[in-house]
Amino acid sequence: GVRLLIIMVGAVMAMVLMDSIVYDIGLMRMPIWMAIPFTLIAVTGLSNAINIIDGFNGLAAGVSVIILLSFALASYLYGDQLLLGVSTALIVAIGGFFVWNFPKGRIFLGDGGAYFIGFILAEISILLVKRNPGISPWFPLVILAYPIFEVFFSIYRKKLKRGLSAFEPDRVHFHMLIHRRIARSNPKTSVYIWVLVAVFNIMAFPFHSNTPVLIFIFFLFSSSYLYLYRRIVRFKNWGLGERLVAPRV
Structure with a gap:
């Protein structure tokens, strides 16, 4: 709760100092009374x-890079x-952390590090579109599709399907x-996710200014995520000796 409040305060400061407010979402332009709460969320x-x-080990750091x-x-x-410059500096900083975090996990991001990286990624994505009108607002959405969809699907899975708090931890991410x-394997898990994220980033980049194609790629990612989730839930690995309980999607 306190960390999220700090993030919201930081977002408000960024709005004031850098005018990092999301007005244009590609399909419509929001008035300021909608844009401010949308940006905060x-x-x-x-x-x-x-x-x-x-x-x-290396999952959040690798995806962020x-x-x-x-x-x-x-x-x-x-x-x-x-x-x-900001993106490159952050790549170098995370890279320095990464060599100690992957594959052995000698050090960890912790909540503070993860929230900080997420905040910077959010601000860069907002400013990238705002400062460069040729870039579609859907470009950063596709680039960030994995963490974005993970949040939405977690809320759906916990709140709507299971009646739990959206902040209740579970083991079926x-x-x-x-x-x-x-x-x-801890490090192998990260590699699987990196490949998925990299494939869709590569798909999206040539169409950074083409909103209809980017929307299609975003929904292709969403469909792929749901398909893979269902397949993995049903995957029979007899060596596990456990019954996986996950909600239907």
Whole structure:
């Protein structure tokens, strides 16, 4: 609760100092009374999303680096030196942490580190579109599709399907299923997720200005996530000796 409140305060400060407010979502332009709460929810939600996926060695760090590489390349393409510098600096910083976190897990991000990275990713994605009108608002949505969809699906799974609090922890997140049913190895689990995120980032980049195609790619990712989730839940790995309980989707 306190950490999310700090993130919201940071988001408000960013709005005031950098005008990082989401007005345009590609399909409509929101008035300011809608844009401000939408931005607060988006920044807070993404910050929490990175914390949610920080479950295995190198997972959150690796996913964040892949996302930042896409942001850095887009910034370079549009000559945005500020965001290129910020993205590159964060890649280097996370890279320094990564070599100690993967594969052995000698150090960890912790909640504070995960929330901080999520906050910075949210602000970069907002400013990337705001400072470079040629980039579709759906480009960062596709680049961030994995953590975004993980949050939405977690809320759906807990609140709507199981009647639990959205903040109640459980053991059926996508990365946890991969670990328990397929990878059965901490570092291997992260690699599976990296590949998924990288594939959709590569798919999206050539269409960074094409909103209809990006919307299609986002929904393709969502469909792929749900399909893989269902398949993994039903996957029979006889060596596990456990019955996995997960909600139907």
